[in-house]
Amino acid sequence: MNKKFLQVYLLFFCISVSLLFFDGFTDIKLGNKCYSLFSTDFHNFFSRFLKNNDLKEENARLLERIATLSYEKQIYNELKKENQELKEIIGFKFNYPKGIIPAEIERRTLEEINLSYQIDKGTSEGIERNAPVISFKGIVGKVLKTGNNTSVIQTLKNYNSAISVKDTRSGIEGILKWNKKFFIEGVPQYADLRKDDSLVTSGRGSVFPKGLPVGIVTYVNKKMDDYLLEIEVEPFEDLNRIDVVFVIEK
Amino acid sequence: MRILALIFVSLLAFFLSLNIEKFILIGNISLNPVIILLYFTTLYWKPMYGLITGFFLGFLYEIYLPVFTGTYPLIFTSVAFGLSLIEKKIFKFIYNSLVLLFCTVFFVNIVQVIIEVDKINSVFYIIFTHLIPEAILNSAVGFVILYFIKKSQ
Numbered sequence: 001m002n003k004k005f006l007q008v009y010l011l012f013f014c015i016s017v018s019l020l021f022f023d024g025f026t027d028i029k030l031g032n033k034c035y036s037l038f039s040t041d042f043h044n045f046f047s048r049f050l051k052n053n054d055l056k057e058e059n060a061r062l063l064e065r066i067a068t069l070s071y072e073k074q075i076y077n078e079l080k081k082e083n084q085e086l087k088e089i090i091g092f093k094f095n096y097p098k099g100i101i102p103a104e105i106e107r108r109t110l111e112e113i114n115l116s117y118q119i120d121k122g123t124s125e126g127i128e129r130n131a132p133v134i135s136f137k138g139i140v141g142k143v144l145k146t147g148n149n150t151s152v153i154q155t156l157k158n159y160n161s162a163i164s165v166k167d168t169r170s171g172i173e174g175i176l177k178w179n180k181k182f183f184i185e186g187v188p189q190y191a192d193l194r195k196d197d198s199l200v201t202s203g204r205g206s207v208f209p210k211g212l213p214v215g216i217v218t219y220v221n222k223k224m225d226d227y228l229l230e231i232e233v234e235p236f237e238d239l240n241r242i243d244v245v246f247v248i249e250k
Numbered sequence: 251m252r253i254l255a256l257i258f259v260s261l262l263a264f265f266l267s268l269n270i271e272k273f274i275l276i277g278n279i280s281l282n283p284v285i286i287l288l289y290f291t292t293l294y295w296k297p298m299y300g301l302i303t304g305f306f307l308g309f310l311y312e313i314y315l316p317v318f319t320g321t322y323p324l325i326f327t328s329v330a331f332g333l334s335l336i337e338k339k340i341f342k343f344i345y346n347s348l349v350l351l352f353c354t355v356f357f358v359n360i361v362q363v364i365i366e367v368d369k370i371n372s373v374f375y376i377i378f379t380h381l382i383p384e385a386i387l388n389s390a391v392g393f394v395i396l397y398f399i400k401k402s403q
Contacts, residue, residue, distance in 0.1 A: 005297060012323065
């Protein structure tokens with residue numbers, strides 16, 4: 001036996017045995033660091049590789065999907081364009097208002113008959129004659145006269161006022177007029193019009209657009225000597241109490 | 251140059267012993283590259299190299315473990331010392347000498363099991379299901395290495 005070899009062995013043996021009794025290195029963090037240095041997580045490495053393959057497949061699938069959707073979008077745009085062109089050909093135009101101009105009521109006529117307002121907006125703000133006027137709750141009237149900075153509104157409470165209205169429930173149409181009270185003209189007795197039905201503008205005529213809220217039916221009566229219904233209406237808006245109106249641009 | 255090669259192979263063996271279970275695991279048995287390196291370095295190269303390799307690899311093992319006990323340097327240096335004692339007494343270039351590798355692997359593993367397993371019944375169970383198959387596997391790998399050693403001579 002080589003003497004040097006034996007000495008080295010004894011040295012290592014003593015160190016190892018002393019380490020057995022040495023308690024200072026317990027729970028050392030160095031172990032974890034060395035582990036992370038030498039230990040490669042092969043499972044994660046391969047799973048990452050496999051995941052990469054999955055992502056490639058998913059990417060290809062999504063690219064295909066994008067191509068399909070792009071093609072469908074092109075078709076959709078073509079159909080939309082074609083639809084607009086056809087509408088123009090048959091003269092179908094949407095009659096939506098361009099905008100709304102708020103205006104304050106400066107004056108109002110005192111008499112109950114032929115109630116009208118003077119507002120603080122005129123042609124300089126874009127108000128035109130016969131433009132419909134509404135409030136927060138419903139229809140008010142139309143512009144009768146226009147000045148540069150003022151206009152006159154003819155309200156519903158006018159002998160000359162006549163608005164085509166429609167029952168939202170049954171679709172029955174009639175003419176709303178005023179003669180000390182609001183009533184509907186031209187509805188036959190067989191029509192299905194009931195008390196508490198809501199009325200909106202029907203869009204007939206050139207003044208009021210379709211669907212503006214008008215009022216509620218308060219009274220329906222079938223007269224024996226007439227073939228038309230006697231219908232009374234209460235407008236949604238109290239025309240004697242409003243201060244602000246909105247003029248719809250035509 | 252040889253020393254550098256030994257350091258490189260030692261680190262490689264240590265790296266493999268930490269990771270080998272993650273990609274080579276037959277049933278619940280795996281290779282032990284550190285023991286194989288220790289065996290062949292001590293018997294077929296220089297006992298002193300085996301002793302030093304055993305001590306430092308044991309030390310690295312201890313660092314890797316969460317609790318530093320000093321067991322592995324003792325086991326590995328003792329194994330190297332024991333192998334060096336019988337180095338001259340056996341015919342190490344015949345395949346029968348691999349019985350010694352079998353015994354070495356078995357010894358190291360049983361010491362590990364005794365340290366880690368408390369119940370003696372479990373130790374007997376592990377001997378037949380784990381330790382003997384693992385010793386056979388390591389001997390088989392040793393057979394291949396010995397074949398190349400013999401061929402190179």
